[in-house]
Amino acid sequence: MGSTLAQQIINVLQLGSIYALIALGYTMVYGIVRLINFAHGDFFMVGAYVAYAVFYAFNAYIGAGSPLAFLALAIAMIGGAAIAMLSNQLAYKPLRYKPKLSSLVTAIGVSMFLEYFFSAFPLIGPSQRGFPEILPKQMYTIFGAEISNYVILDLAVAATLMVGLTFLIQKTSLGRAMRAVSQDKDAAKLMGINVESIITATFLIGGAFAGAAGLLAGLTYPRIQPYMGILPGLKAFIAAVVGGIGNVPGAMLGAYILALADNINDTYISQFSNLLAFLILIAILLIRPTGILGEKTADKI
Amino acid sequence: MKAYTKFVAIGAIALGLGIGMAACSSGPKEIVIGGVGPVTGEAATFGVSTKNAYEMAIAEWNANKGINGKQLKLVFADDKGDPTEGATVYTKLIQQDKVVAIVGTVMSKVSLAGAPICQSSGIPMISPTSTNPKVTEVGDFIFRACFIDPFQGTVGAQFAFNDLGAKKAAALFDSGNDYAKGLSEFFKAKFEELGGAGSVVAFEGHASGTTDFKAQLTKILAAKPDVLYVSDYYQDVALIAKQARELGFKGPMVGGDGWDSPDLVKIGGAAVENGFFTNHYSAEDTRPIVQDFVKKYTAKYGAAPDALATLGYDAMTLMLDAIKRAGKTDGKSIRDALKAADLAVVSGQVKFDASRNPVKSAVIIEIKDGKQVYKTTVNP
Amino acid sequence: MNFPKFLVASVAFYAIVQVLSMLGIFNGYMMIIINKSLIYVILAVSLNLINGITGQFSLGHMGFAAVGAYVSGTITTLFFKLRAPREFSLDALPAELVFFCAIVVGGLVAAFIGVLIGFPSLRLKGDYLAIVTLGFGEIIKSVINGIDYVGGPRGLLGIAPFSNFTVIFIFAFLTIVIIRNVIESSHGRAMLAIRENELAADLAGVDSTRYKVTGFAMGAFFAGIAGGLLAHLIQMAHPTQYGFLASAMVLILVYAGGMGSLTGSIIAAFLLTFLTEALRLGVDWVHEITKLPIGTEWTMVIYALLLILIMLFKPDGLMGMREAKILQLGRKHA
Known part of the structure; x- marks a missing residue:
């Protein structure tokens, strides 16, 4: 049983890392523009397809292995960032000072567009594609649990990006501007901050994270299709809310809590899929209405 | 006032649609067959295989002078893998496109929304891949091409x-x-x-x-x-x-x-x-119909057929064969011809039992060195 | 509201559709589009009561529709199973009455669950409330999927086809009239006050929790009705029809129509349902004429683009917060 428990802990850590990468982008965008960006899961899907394309374009020249993996990571992040920025410019920015729920509808529209376009476009199509093994897989046995180098990679990338993001937000002037915009857009503008360019930067970073998550998910669960972003997008959204939406460490924490909930659910009540994840979500929000690490906001008249 | 203009606009669209609907009707020179499958949504990859197979079967029959001198026309509708959409498109095919028969659809839950509509309109329906036993229990116009x-x-x-x-x-x-x-x-x-x-x-x-x-x-x-x-x-x-x-x-x-x-x-x-x-079959099967189908499908769509393509092709073939044998295009004649089917298709020799399920043997396939290898045959 | 005028307009609508249907100008396909539009009217108007009027944010509306569909569907199928043996003398009951009661019971159970969910969760605000309602919607779906008695992933089958244009029209009409009257009552004023500023409403003596839960329960009730009607229209119910994506589609209707405007919800329900079908026919037509490799799978791509364009050009929705004259608040309030 010891090995089973160790194995399940590894399983949780791996799933949680994938959730965390998507949730980080979700929570960043929300923190700045207060928009539930339904299309975020689809940015993740775009990242996976971009990485897939990179593999087929460059595999012949480079050959599978670390250099190709880094190239794929870089281009997947650029792809995710580009699609996020484009969505922001075309569908969200014109509605910035309109009722915020109208941009929620365009977010659903962008999400539908990306899914159905990828599915209808002949070069991509709805078929399930096997994601190539860019890195050779190796297995290690630790405490009776089977760990592949992919698990370690997932954890390492998630941890690095989170540390990097925390540094960016806490220590750089861009991060300071982001925090200012997140607290009060108008005051930030009066302080000479170009609010729109900060928002664009946020979308770029959030999209890049989603792109990275797309590559990692493609490597870890080697099958991609145009609708692959829906469920992880939903889970990441929940993770972000559980942790306190807009809060970076919170999103990370929420992602691992959600992965744990999924794991327990699938181990003990697997016939009722996703049940525990939602029950935990509700329980946590009823106890802490703004998430575990979220700040309480006072009502103002 | 603005709301009224919008209501009037919607009314105009609706009327236009209605008149447009009434105006379209196909010539008597062709036989219209309905095809249903999910080509968008999470089951899209199954729907696309099925649609390809429908189109291929229709094209082959048309190249072969159609049925009794009439050309065949396939009207395909997307059910999105959703029962509500399914009910809508089955109604559309029957009421709007005046199809004589429907081949579809992939998922049992959607076939179950379409089957009562076909049954009450007296339009024969054959589902390629809906395995839920309840589908054909809806009535005597409903058939399937797969195992239950x-x-x-x-x-x-x-x-x-x-x-x-x-x-x-x-x-x-x-x-x-x-x-x-x-x-x-x-x-x-x-x-x-x-x-x-x-x-x-x-x-x-x-x-x-x-x-x-x-x-x-x-x-x-x-x-x-x-x-x-x-x-x-x-x-x-x-x-x-x-x-x-x-x-x-x-x-x-x-x-x-x-x-x-x-x-x-x-x-x-x-x-x-x-x-x-x-x-249902093994791609190694030496019967010419199998080899022919695998070769033609691969050539046309760039990938070997999956189970959905095979069954979609068989379902369409069974339906077209029944229309041909019926000699007429009314629902009852086609249904009776389909009931009496005894036809060699890709997935085997198909006869229907009393519940309109095909009686055919199963094969067991082994995956060996990346290939599907025939292992054994099991009879029901 | 101007009830006599609204009644006349509704009856005129009903009569025109019936006549066109009898003349054969509207075929069965047209009628199923109209029936679906009317069911979406009920869903959108009831969600508007929660999201638009009371200013809450529900993302799990179809969960309540699922409750209505499964409860009413189970009742009618059970009834017809029981009616067959001779020892039950239920034959005397007209089937339509049983159907009507089943639909209402389905709505009531949905409302009850709405209250159960509403009490704890309505103290949450904005997006947190949205995600909790989304969670409840998914829990309802997951539980139904795991119960084999109602079919689990096979769906609830063999529901009798009781829903027709007349029935659906009557329920849609009643939904609009009742919700419009609630909005005009002092209850509605309280709800609007909560939407505008909950803290201020509380200070002014409005029991905000009570009104929020009432609004939530009423919305859930009508969603349950709509679910029951849908199940009896397509003769089955399946968990996947009531998931998060389906709830998002209803949400789109409310905001594309205009938050707080019942007229907007009605227009959006008709417009987007008809748009889907018009695109289906249009894409097929273009494909047939031009033989371009653009098949029916492009329908939803165009739909998504149009949706984005509608919101870009009409950021407040088609109607904003306005109402058509016949649905406007009575003069005595204005």
């Missing part, structure tokens, strides 16, 4: 127990998918009948659309089964196989016809070796 759930689950259990010599089995399936759940339930029932109570050591579901099966697999492997029954479609099977092998499972895996796709090996690689599944 109990058959494959039972055959899989017999094969695992008798041929693979497994004493303990485990099952993993998509709990949101009736096909997967149905197969696994019948597998469990039969295996426990053979191996005694408790011989199915784990019986686990997973969420639709998930890609991480490790929680269930870790639990399953802790129970040390000799064989793992996976009744999902190929894209999930491939991931499950990979993750099971990573976690150290070395035993055989068994499944149903949802495995039949060239993508199974493409995605799953070496992990799906030592895998066996029940299927």
Whole structure:
């Protein structure tokens, strides 16, 4: 049983890392523009397809292995960032000072567009594609649990990006501007901050994270299709809310809590899929209405 | 005032649609066949295979001078894998396009929304792949071209127990998918009948659309089964196989016809070796109809046919053959001709039983060195 | 509201559709589009009561529709199973009455669950409330999927086809009239006050929790009705029809129509349902004429683009917060 428990802990850590990468982008965008960006899961899907394309374009020249993996990571992040920025410019920015729920509808529209376009476009199509093994897989046995180098990679990338993001937000002037915009857009503008360019930067970073998550998910669960972003997008959204939406460490924490909930659910009540994840979500929000690490906001008249 | 203009505009669109609907009608020179499948949404990959197969069958018949001198026209409608959409498009095909028969659709839940409409309109319908026994129970106009759930689950259990010599089995399936759940339930029932109570050591579901099966697999492997029954479609099977092998499972895996796709090996690689599944036919089958179909489909669509393409092609062939034999295009004549079918199609020699399910034998296919290898034939 | 005028307009609508249907100008396909539009009217108007009028944010509306569909569907199928043996003398009951009661019971159970969910969760605000309602919607779906008695993933089958244009029209009409009257009552004023500023409403003596839960329960009730009607229209119910994506589609209707405007919800329900079908026919037509490789799979791509364009050009929705004259608040309030 010891090995089973160790194995399940590894399983949780791996799933949680994938959730965390998507949730980080979700929570960043929300923190700045207060928009539930339904299309975020689809940015993740775009990242996976971009990485897939990179593999087929460059595999012949480079050959599978670390250099190709880094190239794929870089281009997947650029792809995710580009699609996020484009969505922001075309569908969200014109509605910035309109009722915020109208941009929620365009977010659903962008999400539908990306899914159905990828599915209808002949070069991509709805078929399930096997994601190539860019890195050779190796297995290690630790405490009776089977760990592949992919698990370690997932954890390492998630941890690095989170540390990097925390540094960016806490220590750089861009991060300071982001925090200012997140607290009060108008005051930030009066302080000479170009609010729109900060928002664009946020979308770029959030999209890049989603792109990275797309590559990692493609490597870890080697099958991609145009609708692959829906469920992880939903889970990441929940993770972000559980942790306190807009809060970076919170999103990370929420992602691992959600992965744990999924794991327990699938181990003990697997016939009722996703049940525990939602029950935990509700329980946590009823106890802490703004998430575990979220700040309480006072009502103002 | 503005609201009125909008209401008037909607009224105008509606009237225009209505008149447009009334105006379109096809010439008497062609026979219109309806085709249904999900080409958008999460089941789109199945729908596209099916649609390709419908189109290929129709094109072949048309190249062969159609039926009784009339050309065939396929009107295809997308059900999006959703019952409500299904009800809408079945109604559209019957009322709007005046089809004489409908071939479709893929998922049982959608076929079950379409079947009552076909039954009450007296339009014969054949589903290529809806395995839920209830589909054809809707009425005598409803047929299917595939096995029903109990058959494959039972055959899989017999094969695992008798041929693979497994004493303990485990099952993993998509709990949101009736096909997967149905197969696994019948597998469990039969295996426990053979191996005694408790011989199915784990019986686990997973969420639709998930890609991480490790929680269930870790639990399953802790129970040390000799064989793992996976009744999902190929894209999930491939991931499950990979993750099971990573976690150290070395035993055989068994499944149903949802495995039949060239993508199974493409995605799953070496992990799906030592895998066996029940299927309608083997691509190695030397019958010319099989070789012909595999060759033509591969040439036309750039990939070998999966189970959905094969069954879509067979369902269309069965329906067109019935229309030809009926000599008329009214629903009752076609239905009676279809009932009397005894036709060699790609998936075998098909006759219908009293519940309009095909009576045909199953084959067991083994995945060996990345290829589907014929193992044995099982008769119902 | 101007009830006499609204009644006349509704009856005129009903009569025109019936006549066109009898003349054969509207075929069965047209009628199923109209029936679906009317069911979406009920869903959108009831969600508007929660999201638009009371200012809450529900993302799990179809969960309540699922409750209505399964409860009413189970009642009618059970009734007809029981009616067959001779020892039950239920034959005397007209089937339509049983159907009507089943639909209402389905709505009541949905409302009850709405209250159960509403009490704890309505103290949450904005997006947190949205995600909790989304969670409840998914829990309802997951539980139904796991119960084999109602079919699990096979769906609830063999529901009698009781829903027709007349029935659906009557329920849609009643939904609009009742919700419009609630909005005009002092209850509605309280709800609007909560939407505008909950703290201020509380200070002014409005029991905000009570009104929020009432609004939530009423919305759930009508969603349950709509679910029951849908199940009896397509003769089955399946968990996947009531998931998060389906709830998002209803949400789109409310915001594309205009938050707080019942007229907007009605227009959006008709417009987007008809748009889907018009695109289906249009894409097929273009494909047939030009033989371009653009098949029916492009329908939803165009739909998504149009949706984005509608919101870009009409950021407040088609109607904003305005109402058509016949649905406007009575003069005595204005």
